[in-house]
Amino acid sequence: MAECHPVGFQWVMEAKARGAKVIHIDPRFTRTSAVSDLHVPIRAGSDIVFLGAIANYILSNGKEFRDYVVNYTNASVIVGDDFQDTEDLDGLFSGWDEQGCRYDPQSWQYKGTEVPASAGNREVKGASGGETHGAHGGKLSTEEPPETDPTLEDPRCVFQILKRHFSRYTPEMVQEMCGISRELFLEVAQALVENSGRERTSAFCYAVGWTQHTVGVQYIRTAAIIQLLLGNIGRPGGGIMALRGHASIQGSTDIPTLYDLLPGYIPMPHGEKYSLEDFIKENQANSGFWYYMPDYLISLLKAYWGKAATKDNDFCFDYLPRITGDHSTYQSIMGMIDGWVKGFFVIGENPAVGSGNSKLNRKALTHLDWLVVRDFVEIETAAFWYNSPEVQDGQIKSEDIGTEVFFLPAAAHTEKDGSFTNTQRLLQWHHKALEPKGDARSDLWFYYRLGEIIRQKLKDSTDPKDRAIKELAWEYPKEGLHGDPSAEAILREINGYDAEGKTLSSYTELKDDGSTTCGCWIYSGCFGNDENKPAKRVPGRDQNWVASDWGWAWPANRRILYNRASADPEGKPWSARKAYVWWDEQKSEWSGYDEADFGKTTPPSYRPKEGTKGAEAISGTEPFIMQADGRGWLFVPNGLRDGPLPTHYEPQASPFDNSLYSQQANPVRQVFYRKGNKYNPTFGEEGQGAFPFVMTTYRLTEHHTAGGMSRFLPYLSELQPSFFCEISPELAQLRGIKNGDWATIISMNASIEARVLVTDRLAPLKIQGKDLHQVGLPYHWGTEGLSKGDSANDLFALALDPNVHIQEVKAATCDIRPGRRDKGKALWNLINNKDNSVANDSIEDK
């Protein structure tokens, strides 16, 4: 966190000064470790063992926050009789379909319920959890779980299943698999437990070190289970904080430039013969706030197609394009190579460096008909056709690349109005300070203008397929030197307005009759009363610590989600120290430091009547209002492709056996056996010994992601002027590599060179009785800019998490050799030799 979010880290330092214990778990000793109370070095790719062991420690020692767990989670729910755990099936859950390489989630359901229609059908189509449910988790076929056991003793209740599931995640297993001693593990587990409960809370902070795995989603799930067991969700000082790396990466998920979502986590429709009504039936929940999905969706359709969207034509629902499975970026780049993706827009992103298997991404670019790159500087994704490593090495010539490339200079944040949504869901407005120069334009200008030109060109078209673009509501007031569409006008549309054009103050005002328009329901209220609330800037020092008058957080300016959980079932704070929101008997409403994330006047005593729908179906003691049963899900009956509970699987390429189960890797991970995507052999496969080390990628304080915003700046480039790798003195000695020299890092997929830092900060670990050396690789570099170097992502063949299709670049295997990589033909020979050595099951295994 100190490395990549130094200014956010000030609060950690402040907490530490006030007595908080800071524990840093990372394969490397980083700048965060340097100021932490405890650094725990861990084998990259083994975190579920570690976290699972903490869950086990809590459960087997009775350290859970019982009142919280019984009342606020699904611990008491009885799961169906058909469910079988990885304990029973040696690493698989019930419902495994060997042929289809997928799970049928039917047996994971709560007892007495069935899989809602949407989940099962979608799985057949090859779509994943996110695609079937938006990002709001699974549906339930009933509002309340039919059977519960508040004593948590029933062997079929979630709590007991959890206990059994994690029972083999012991401190000894942590030692064997993670390389963390029993004592060190127990120190962490005890510290966490002792600092949780009524009086205290603990927080987890993570970044892509947890997500970029073939089990990425389940890493986060394991942390969620721990935090729910300890009562650390919805309370001040608790939570699980995703530290996100781009200014509006949260915003681009909320208002998604993602294939499977519409704004506000409404799922994209699938290619099926169904009407708006069918779609709603499949995606609307009976209880909780997803009951109002029709209001959100129809208001969105009104925002997209305006007057053209009427009740008679299903509000133009049929204009929405349909998805039929995974259409994430890695599918697209393979589509480029296979010839069916012909045109590509790259907007403020640099896949030639930043995407997994960056080499394959660069190859894909050479297969396009046309490419549009918009950025501040000429990044690798724009320069690939004359300066990629492949062109430099003579593997391909510029004159053989048929891609037509348009590079358009982009305006900076100083040159346009707009809002970013930060990692805490906070919208903050940045004001235009000056006009962009030359041809530089905002992306708002670009897309608006592109839409205008296309609509102009198609205005006389009678082709039915052009109706959706012709009838798109595409009128915005223009302003400034270049005629940018007004960002405030667009924010106003996102916020929503009623039939009279009056801005809405909350999503609760949305309707499903076409009388309201709203571009993103969770952002509704950000422009209420025609006030640009993201632009609010009441100084922090003039407010309480929640600082509600700085910017605007979705939903409804609530700063901590599910904060009803900060009070006990009766609505009283769990403790005076940790008071946040509470039920005020006098006023008969929830009050506190923050907006309650709950029905403002729904008393703790409220119990829904049979058949009640929507928010009214959530009882006064159920804080998790977006979940159909209002509870925090320790066990996830549906919505995930790889199981209802987190399970440790080894990475795609690992030097180690999975000590926990026979099942080595995530059975539903996505892999691609194709040219240009070659996996290293994993444990048990012939030739694994050729790649005896574990490599992991990361970022540095001095650079920004794929480098477009840092490697081109002298002041940042001079601070980290070269791609380098980090290795231990022991590995340096083993391979004859010296500090400051060059080394070559090799995988089946690529061979790259880096300068070397030999450091005790990357200590060897003892795993399954063997020494393990890890190689650290910051991934910022490419061929352009002031600070140049090979791209670490070249080394990683694509293996993806099945739920969200994120690439595994945080743990794989490699070899490392002294000296620079060979250029040209020799390089390819080296990789081919590696191929041969794999075939001969090399003797490199140490």
Add this chain to the structure above:
Amino acid sequence: MNLGDSKWPLVRQLLGTDYLGLGKASQSNNSTKLRPRTEEADKVVPSICPYCAVGCGQKIYVKNGEVTQIEGDPDSPISRGRLCPKGSATKQLVTGSSREYKVKYRPPYAKKWQELDLDQAMDMIADRVIETRNETWQEQGEDGSPLHRTMGIASLGGATLDNEENYLMKKLYSGLGIVQVENQARI
């Protein structure tokens, strides 16, 4: 006139209070007049750091149509005026010599960039979209289910952009039937 304030350093030293000539007497004209350049700004614009998702407050100082300084906004309850090295380098990001201000065009198989007028580039890109979309349009799947889309065009990016920009992108793409829309959020 107080001779200790003379414009001549030696006179100041001999007749003023700085007998050693190490301080006030040695202050040059430039030093005497020195002020923070932010005081001369025509305007100070509140902004947000464009790098990571912490969302630190920034102040943009502008004079004569140029950014003269970018620094932390002490009012922000998130950052309290502080910035990391990247945030501190924001002025170089937006004014640095690596920034491109002209459209660059590379025809198929060409070995060099060419110049291209922005309007013409926009027109050409619109033509490419229309043409590729026409060529690759899928109205129905093999089973007759509606698709209403093109799989011939993909888009990557959004996490570094504004919410309003992401909104227009998704809206336009949805209108055009482009479904392969992705950004850094799951990369």
Add this chain to the structure above:
Amino acid sequence: MKLTTSDPSKVAGWNTNQPRMGFFTDTSICIGCKACEVACKEWNQVPEDGLNFLGSSYDNTGSLSANSWRHVAFIEQKTQSQKQLSDGIKDSGVRWLMSSDVCKHCTSAACLEVCPTGALFRTEFGTVVVQSDVCNGCGYCVSACPFGVIDQRRGDGRVWKCTLCYDRLKGGLEPACAKACPTKSIQFGELDDLRVAARKRLEVLEASGETKAQLYGDDEKDGVGGFGAFFLLLDEPQVYGLPPDPISATNDISSEWKSAGKAALALLGSILLTVGIKK
């Protein structure tokens, strides 16, 4: 406790009520982010200092120079207290010290005393500043500085170093590095206040078992009369590449008097020279 920080600005003829201002760099909370280096460069428009990979932990700046007025040192140590745990597995056993170095703005500043042109001068804030419109690049100050802070800029010839953001101070602003510092490892303020804060902080660290924690440049009896920019270190100064006992060639206040005549003559000389050239 009222400290009695000597105020060199009074000796330098500033009859103002302006207290002496300075930096307290608390290295125990430095996260090595280098925001100070960049913020300094952005404000002071200091040129890039070379893109050289030094192979020296995360330090690619190397040292303070004409083009680097803040320099974060990174020191990797094997710790003494390395915890030996079961089965030969130990904790990291690593300590990573980080410290943002800067001009010390000495109470008795040799650079200033040897400067023949009056380019170096003592400001009303008690800081030591090079005036680029006066400096003729003679370089006397370079060898005089016991810390190796002052450096001539290649292609320019003049010497450059931290001004403690003299221009910002005149406008009531804090220096750019201190403002940016995410953890407030770099603190700016009245030197007397900073010293009180530093001693309190030292007590806390000592109580927590940081046996080698020490203040560096806090002692007015040291060889330079104490620093205007002083440090809290977690180890001996030499570990950070700092001289343990810096001595100004002319370290007592009377020496400033002694040098007065020389300085006056030099000023006179430079004026005459200027006049001569003009004619």
